[in-house]
Amino acid sequence: MRGLAWIALATLLLVGLVGALLLGRSKQRIAEPKAEAKATLLPPGSKLVSSSSLAASAEIPAQRVIVWSRALRDDPQVSRFGLDIWEAGRRIYKHRAPVNAEAVIFETGDFTGDRHDDLLVFDYVDGSGACGTYRALATRKSRVRQVAVRLLCLDQGSIHLHRHALVVRLGRDKDPKTANDIHCCFLYLRTALKRWDGRKLITIRSSRRPLRRSHPWPPGGALPGNL
Numbered sequence: 001m002r003g004l005a006w007i008a009l010a011t012l013l014l015v016g017l018v019g020a021l022l023l024g025r026s027k028q029r030i031a032e033p034k035a036e037a038k039a040t041l042l043p044p045g046s047k048l049v050s051s052s053s054l055a056a057s058a059e060i061p062a063q064r065v066i067v068w069s070r071a072l073r074d075d076p077q078v079s080r081f082g083l084d085i086w087e088a089g090r091r092i093y094k095h096r097a098p099v100n101a102e103a104v105i106f107e108t109g110d111f112t113g114d115r116h117d118d119l120l121v122f123d124y125v126d127g128s129g130a131c132g133t134y135r136a137l138a139t140r141k142s143r144v145r146q147v148a149v150r151l152l153c154l155d156q157g158s159i160h161l162h163r164h165a166l167v168v169r170l171g172r173d174k175d176p177k178t179a180n181d182i183h184c185c186f187l188y189l190r191t192a193l194k195r196w197d198g199r200k201l202i203t204i205r206s207s208r209r210p211l212r213r214s215h216p217w218p219p220g221g222a223l224p225g226n227l
Contacts, residue, residue, distance in 0.1 A: 041086055046070035049081070052108060060116040060141045063087045067104050083121055085137075085144055093137070093144035097123040101132075105225040107161040112138050112196045119144075120161035122224040129153030129183055130223060136166060138196055147196050155183040158220025165193040165204065171219035172208065186211055189219050 042048060046068040056062040064086040069079040081104040085093035097104050103124040108117040119137040124130075131153040138145045148166075152159065157170035171186030178185045193205040211219065 041066050041084070042068050043070060043082070046082075049104070050106075052106075054108065054117045054139060056116075058115040060114070060139065061087055063092070063139060065106060065108075065119065067106065072099075081123075085119075085139070087142060090142075092142055095121060095135070098125065100125050102126050105223065107224050109161040109163050109165075111136065111161060111164065111166050111194070112198075113164070118161070118196075120159065120166065120224060122159075124223065127153070129155040130218075130220075132223075134159045134224075136161075136196075136201070148201055152220075154220040154223060155218040156220070157218075158222065158224070160224060165195050166201070168192045168194060169220055171211070183218075186219055 041064065047070070049067040049069050051067065052065045054063040054065065066084045066086065067081065068084070069081050072078045072080055078099070080099060081097040081101050083093075083095040083097075083104050083106065084091050095104075101123045105122045105124060107120045109120075110116060111118050116139055118139050121135045121137060122132050123135075124132040126132075131151065134148075134150045134152060135146055136148040136159075138147050150159065155171075157168065159169075160167045168191070170190045170192075172188040172190050173186060175185045175187050187210060188208055189211050191207050191209075192203050194201045195204055196202075
């Protein structure tokens with residue numbers, strides 16, 4: 001009888017061990033698609049530069065912003081940049097920066113007033129004036145709309161996305177003493193706060209003040225992501 005009891009106990013232990021192994025494999029199979037899904041957010045051969053989550057709110061699901069880079073086939077020393085926005089495993093926006101772009105930078109905030117974060121994307125092409133193209137993107141459920149685009153150099157001004165508005169800073173009226181200098185210098189700084197009303201960007205506040213020597217040059221102050 002004792003022999004039978006030991007055999008039964010050993011059988012139970014073996015069954016339990018096999019069951020645990022099968023359960024572990026089952027969990028691994030369940031986790032694998034998630035890992036694969038994360039990998040598919042990047043184009044083949046690219047690497048992640050930066051990412052951010054736009055939290056779900058106002059009946060808009062959570063969205064994921066991905067900035068990536070990929071070396072050019074003809075010149076591996078040069079990288080091509082792109083930005084994609086994903087929602088529920090589906091890409092709802094695709095942007096490819098020009099070949100001469102050195103970076104793609106973005107800021108988040110709600111400039112549409114729907115309590116869901118929007119984006120300001122900047123294709124940085126550098127140059128002597130720290131130039132680039134700004135794109136204001138309004139996010140909605142399952143879609144993204146580009147509502148404004150502007151080429152601007154830092155020595156002329158800048159655009160930033162604060163919590164509830166786009167902030168546009170522009171130099172105004174060249175100083176006669178430096179009129180022949182393409183990078184310098186303005187006498188005034190115009191600052192405008194802009195929001196999207198569903199049809200167009202409207203200015204909700206504007207100011208104009210003298211640029212004194214104590215003001216940091218250039219009038220734009222800083223590139224996106226560095227404010």
